[in-house]
Amino acid sequence: MINSENTSNPSGSNERAGAQTQMRKGVLELCILSILSKKDAYPTEIIEKLKDTKLVVVEGTLYPLLTRLKNTGLLAYRWEESTSGPPRKYYKLTEIGLQYLKELQLSWLELVDAVNKTIEKNN
Amino acid sequence: MNKTVTINISGIIFHIEEEAFDKLSKYLATIKGYFNRTEGGNEIMSDIEARIAEMLQGRTSAVKQVVLMADVDFVMETMGRPEEFAGDQTHENPRSESEIPSFDINEPVKKRMFRDPDHKAVAGVCSGIAAYFDVDVVWIRLAMFLLIFFGGVSLWIYFILWIVIPEAKTTADKLAMRGERIDINNISKTVKEEAEQLKKRMEKYGNDFKNKDFSQPRNFFDKVVEFIKEFFLMFGKLFARIIGFILLAFGVLFMFVFISSIFGFSLIGTNSEFNDWVNLFFLERSHYTLGIFGMTLFFGIPILMMIYGGVKLLFRIVYTNRWLNLSAGMIWLIGFIVVLFVAITTGKDFGNEGKIKEQVQIIQHDTLYITLNKNKELTAHTSSNEDSDEDDYRYGSMKSRRNNDYVIGNTGKKKFIIGYASLNIVPSLTDNFEVYIIKKARGEDKRSASERAKLIDYKIIQKDSVLSLDELFTVSPDEKFRVQEVRVLIKVPRGKVIHLDKSLESFISDVENVTNTYDGDMANRRWIMTKLGLECIDCEGLETDPHNLLLSPPPSPPLPPGNVNENSNDGNVQIDKNGIHINSKDANVKIGKDGIHIDTKENNKD
Numbered sequence: 067m068i069n070s071e072n073t074s075n076p077s078g079s080n081e082r083a084g085a086q087t088q089m090r091k092g093v094l095e096l097c098i099l100s101i102l103s104k105k106d107a108y109p110t111e112i113i114e115k116l117k118d119t120k121l122v123v124v125e126g127t128l129y130p131l132l133t134r135l136k137n138t139g140l141l142a143y144r145w146e147e148s149t150s151g152p153p154r155k156y157y158k159l160t161e162i163g164l165q166y167l168k169e170l171q172l173s174w175l176e177l178v179d180a181v182n183k184t185i186e187k188n189n
Numbered sequence: 190m191n192k193t194v195t196i197n198i199s200g201i202i203f204h205i206e207e208e209a210f211d212k213l214s215k216y217l218a219t220i221k222g223y224f225n226r227t228e229g230g231n232e233i234m235s236d237i238e239a240r241i242a243e244m245l246q247g248r249t250s251a252v253k254q255v256v257l258m259a260d261v262d263f264v265m266e267t268m269g270r271p272e273e274f275a276g277d278q279t280h281e282n283p284r285s286e287s288e289i290p291s292f293d294i295n296e297p298v299k300k301r302m303f304r305d306p307d308h309k310a311v312a313g314v315c316s317g318i319a320a321y322f323d324v325d326v327v328w329i330r331l332a333m334f335l336l337i338f339f340g341g342v343s344l345w346i347y348f349i350l351w352i353v354i355p356e357a358k359t360t361a362d363k364l365a366m367r368g369e370r371i372d373i374n375n376i377s378k379t380v381k382e383e384a385e386q387l388k389k390r391m392e393k394y395g396n397d398f399k400n401k402d403f404s405q406p407r408n409f410f411d412k413v414v415e416f417i418k419e420f421f422l423m424f425g426k427l428f429a430r431i432i433g434f435i436l437l438a439f440g441v442l443f444m445f446v447f448i449s450s451i452f453g454f455s456l457i458g459t460n461s462e463f464n465d466w467v468n469l470f471f472l473e474r475s476h477y478t479l480g481i482f483g484m485t486l487f488f489g490i491p492i493l494m495m496i497y498g499g500v501k502l503l504f505r506i507v508y509t510n511r512w513l514n515l516s517a518g519m520i521w522l523i524g525f526i527v528v529l530f531v532a533i534t535t536g537k538d539f540g541n542e543g544k545i546k547e548q549v550q551i552i553q554h555d556t557l558y559i560t561l562n563k564n565k566e567l568t569a570h571t572s573s574n575e576d577s578d579e580d581d582y583r584y585g586s587m588k589s590r591r592n593n594d595y596v597i598g599n600t601g602k603k604k605f606i607i608g609y610a611s612l613n614i615v616p617s618l619t620d621n622f623e624v625y626i627i628k629k630a631r632g633e634d635k636r637s638a639s640e641r642a643k644l645i646d647y648k649i650i651q652k653d654s655v656l657s658l659d660e661l662f663t664v665s666p667d668e669k670f671r672v673q674e675v676r677v678l679i680k681v682p683r684g685k686v687i688h689l690d691k692s693l694e695s696f697i698s699d700v701e702n703v704t705n706t707y708d709g710d711m712a713n714r715r716w717i718m719t720k721l722g723l724e725c726i727d728c729e730g731l732e733t734d735p736h737n738l739l740l741s742p743p744p745s746p747p748l749p750p751g752n753v754n755e756n757s758n759d760g761n762v763q764i765d766k767n768g769i770h771i772n773s774k775d776a777n778v779k780i781g782k783d784g785i786h787i788d789t790k791e792n793n794k795d
Contacts, residue, residue, distance in 0.1 A: 109236060109239075109240060110240065110243060124267070124268060124269020124270070124274050125240065125267050125268050125269060125274075126220070126237065126268045126269040126270075126271070126274030127269065127274040129233045129236045129237050129240070129274075130224070130227070130233050130274065132236070133229040133232050133233045133236070134229070136229075137228060137229055150246065151201065151242060151243045151246050152199040152200055152201055152239045152242050152243065153200075153239075154239075155236065155239070
């Protein structure tokens with residue numbers, strides 16, 4: 067089925083899968099903010115972009131996250147009529163969101179750098 | 190051939206196969222269960238539904254119009270299992286494991302009460318209730334409508350239910366609203382199930398204890414704790430409903446009482462005398478209105494919250510409205526403050542007593558005859574005229590009662606507050622009779638209180654040796670009712686005589702005398718001021734044989750107008766528009782429109 071954590075990770079215990087999920091979720095936040103920094107988008111668009119990167123395994127994950135980001139003031143949204151379906155909720159980055167994204171990007175780069183160095187050293 | 194159902198997801202109509210519909214509705218209900226307590230849960234839910242609608246739309250076309258099982262499977266696969274993507278929500282909102290719904294296709298969708306926005310007349314309360322109990326909405330609406338005539342009870346209940354029952358916003362809600370087909374016995378059924386469950390657990394623990402190896406005390410202790418926890422959890426579930434029912438029942442009962450008392454108050458409000466008192470008592474009319482308003486909130490909010498809590502417990506509505514609790518508390522507090530404000534502002538104006546003493550200039554005589562001027566033109570217009578009649582023949586027993594009575598009367602157009610004055614007699618320090626009028630009133634401070642006292646209208650008229658005291662004093666309504674009092678003080682010099690007319694019987698109060706004669710019995714006698722105090726001149730042998738007094742009748746003072754006052758030593762006959770009234774020391778006879786009343790002293794003592 068869709069439980070890719072366990073299939074892609076045959077040896078993984080629940081704990082390990084959990085750690086991966088948590089890691090993904092954290093990174094997901096950064097990705098969503100990045101996508102939205104370029105262009106306003108509605109959930110389906112965001113999902114399309116994330117799917118390419120295999121970051122989103124199930125779509126359901128996205129909705130609680132978007133709502134949380136919106137509630138913390140990082141995102142705002144507006145409704146747009148759609149010609150072919152229900153009205154779409156277009157999310158956009160707020161000022162605070164942009165600020166936060168910059169900070170997040172910085173610490174992400176630092177983290178990647180640090181992690182890579184550690185991994186290299188120990189290999 | 191398959192049966193299809195028409196559903197509406199995010200405002201888009203789909204025809205869906207019945208089996209697929211069941212699966213989809215359970216799926217949505219499960220997701221809903223996860224996000225139920227999450228902040229913004231409803232929003233997440235409608236986002237997800239919008240996405241599902243979009244996906245389903247992409248999989249249907251003019252050729253393939255019906256949503257099939259495969260489409261639902263696709264949707265579920267894309268969206269993921271609820272526990273997969275909503276699992277972490279439980280971190281923020283910890284709840285016990287048993288409460289987390291798991292997606293089980295075989296379990297029927299749990300029915301919950303919602304307001305139905307699709308079939309609403311006002312807010313969808315009636316249609317929601319109808320959906321819950323699976324009856325036609327017409328009956329619920331009819332019941333609600335009929336209940337309006339019971340003091341508008343159903344309006345309040347409707348309003349509470351409007352707040353307490355969440356609206357079915359998402360498709361999952363709407364599905365849960367219709368839910369598993371249940372009848373009106375559903376609640377009792379659930380209660381029975383819960384009781385059964387409780388019993389089973391108890392038996393299980395009972396068996397555990399019996400078979401328990403007590404060599405492991407720690408384990409045993411844990412078991413006990415666990416048992417107690419379980420017990421209270423189960424017990425709590427069962428009793429929450431019972432408490433909910435009790436709360437609801439009492440809440441509705443109190444509301445009936447409350448509404449009828451408000452109803453009663455508004456009826457009294459139309460009574461002009463009550464209205465007059467309201468105007469006299471409060472500084473401003475608006476304070477009364479404010480007070481009623483405050484009281485309504487002060488008592489109304491707890492009653493509403495009782496019904497609210499009752500409905501929530503009884504129908505196990507998990508949905509909580511933080512704002513509601515907060516604003517209910519705030520509104521209650523406002524009510525409390527308003528009541529407090531009115532009480533303090535009104536009370537403050539009663540805070541201090543002021544007193545003024547006015548001397549009345551009189552011409553001196555050796556004997557002063559005191560009579561009462563009954564101000565008939567005032568009392569005739571008081572609305573409690575008949576009451577005072579009653580007093581007239583009851584006066585032998587308790588005369589001081591009158592001193593605390595106030596009535597509203599009028600002469601022609603102008604209204605007055607009317608009060609009863611009283612009389613005290615003390616020794617004079619000079620050789621002259623001195624007469625004072627002591628006026629009292631209450632006010633914000635001593636000064637305004639005495640200002641107010643000064644404006645009390647009270648007269649004493651002297652005609653030769655006869656001093657005629659007004660029985661009543663009047664206060665202009667502009668001065669408000671502030672416990673105004675008038676007391677006449679007559680200072681009698683030593684050796685001089687004062688005669689108290691029969692009519693003064695209920696007017697004299699707390700006059701000290703040598704023989705400790707009661708005030709009422711002091712009337713109709715002559716009193717001389719001695720070194721020791723007032724002494725009765727014509728009381729001798731009174732106790733043993735009152736008829737002796739017939740031999741020495743005191744001179745009759747001039748009569749108040751309108752009275753045929755056959756003043757004998759211990760009785761009088763009064764004939765006026767109220768009938769014939771005979772007073773004697775031992776008995777009162779009253780012949781009037783109510784028949785004949787005979788009161789003897791013995792009766793009065795009883």
